[in-house]
Amino acid sequence: MPRNVSVEKAVEMIIERLDVIIAGGALGAPASTQIQGIYNEQMEKNGGSVRLASIFFAAYSLIESNWDYRKVPVGIRGKHGDKRLAGALTDRYVSLHKNITAFGENLGWKGSVGSVILSDDPRFSSYLADLVDLTAQQREVLLNHAIWKMAQSRVVPQALPPLPSSYLSYSRCLDLCERIIAVPSEGHIQQFLVAAFLEVHRKRYGHTVSTHHPHASDTYDGTVGDIEEFREGGLVAAYEVTVRNDWKNRLADFGKKARKGGLSKYVIIAANVRQDAHLHPATSLMNFIGSLEFDLAVVDIHDFFCVFCAELRREELAEAFNRAYEHLVDNKLCGRHDLQEAYKKITDNWLEAPATY
Structure with missing residues (x-):
């Protein structure tokens, strides 16, 4: 039948x-x-x-x-x-x-x-x-x-309970970010934390942010980046998050994604940018990207969190950390128990540290 x-x-x-x-x-x-x-x-x-x-x-x-x-x-x-x-x-x-x-x-x-x-x-x-x-x-x-x-009726798992404001100071939150992004995770944790911070921040302006499984092919699922940002349904930005160095061999691929998404700028958020002589200082980056037909922004992941920990309000920071954990427990995006446990262990240890401004 x-x-x-x-x-x-x-x-x-x-x-x-x-x-x-x-x-x-x-x-x-x-x-x-x-x-x-x-x-x-x-x-x-x-x-x-x-x-x-x-x-x-x-x-x-x-x-x-x-x-x-x-x-x-x-x-x-x-x-x-x-x-x-x-x-x-x-x-x-x-x-x-x-x-x-x-x-x-x-x-x-x-x-x-x-x-x-x-x-x-x-x-x-x-x-x-x-x-x-x-x-x-x-x-x-x-x-x-x-x-x-x-x-x-949704009951979403959270890594952080409601906290006094002293726990969510700039320095404490940046410390938590540094601990989290240091976890070896094949880029899962790093991508989801960046996506969560962007999502919470861009909500202020009515934008939506989506991310996908780190091992999913952009070609297969029709996306143009690890993270995509939309305004009124239209794509306005795309981001690639990586902890590997081989992204530097994929400039043509990023150009194709930018053209596919109708974007004049493509953003790479990568580890160790400031330690890479090809990318830092800015004069080195200018030489590296050469005569690309699109604007390529390369941001050190540590610098990203330095800025966003300063920009987000304390309640937004707590929301972002919990949202990243939600991505980790989402079976469509990750669902890896080892990474969930690693994230929760870090946040639990961080909560036990004295809260000072």
Whole structure:
């Protein structure tokens, strides 16, 4: 039997909209008290499997306009359906579904689901009756409200607890940066810390910053740098973060990325720039880049953190350190327990040091 593509589309719709909210975006008009009442009535009295199935049904009704609300959609179970959705939420630290792994299986929808009559199931009958009475626009609002509630339920692992201001002085934060970037990590920790600092800083101006897996090919995932910065959806800057010296053999590659992204300047944030006679002082850098057809900025990673530890406010610094840790525990970006443990060990030791200005 062919897969039910509408199930896959409904799952992807939920995940994509959740990612929009997590990234700081919005999904449209807020829910009316009527819509909120329908959501609250269904969610407050039920467990994770019923909750997730109910949200899925709202999405499915938007994808499949001819769906019979009394019946469980064929193909709802498995790696393209309930398991895919539950896993994606868990990966994003959502807790609303209480970390269940397969709502269809948990609800007893095994084998052929054609015999299951949802209108006879007291866990769904009232909710689905409400869903039937809503217009498509109202169901859209209900779904967006549910996804917003998902985002609200996220419990993201953090490396730092709330701290008194004395712990977040310039010198202490720079010391923490220096400890963190000294960890051998094949560039993972260094890239994520730079990305986190840029993300927190650029939020002031309405910009968004994204990063990807350090071993992912830029060509494969369509990016033009380890870190990309956007304004109103348009790319405005790209950054390469490296702790290796072989980047100097890739100038043509950086030029291609700059052209692909429509950028006049490309930024390299690298280790040991000030110790490299080809790159420092500036006259050496001028000779090194020669007659490139784009502007290449080369920044020592230590200098980067000297500037940003001075620029960010104390609450922003704490946010940046925690955001970097979040990248490390994100299985899509890293997920390496050895690097998570190394990062946490450094922050724990740093917290034990006396806090002075």
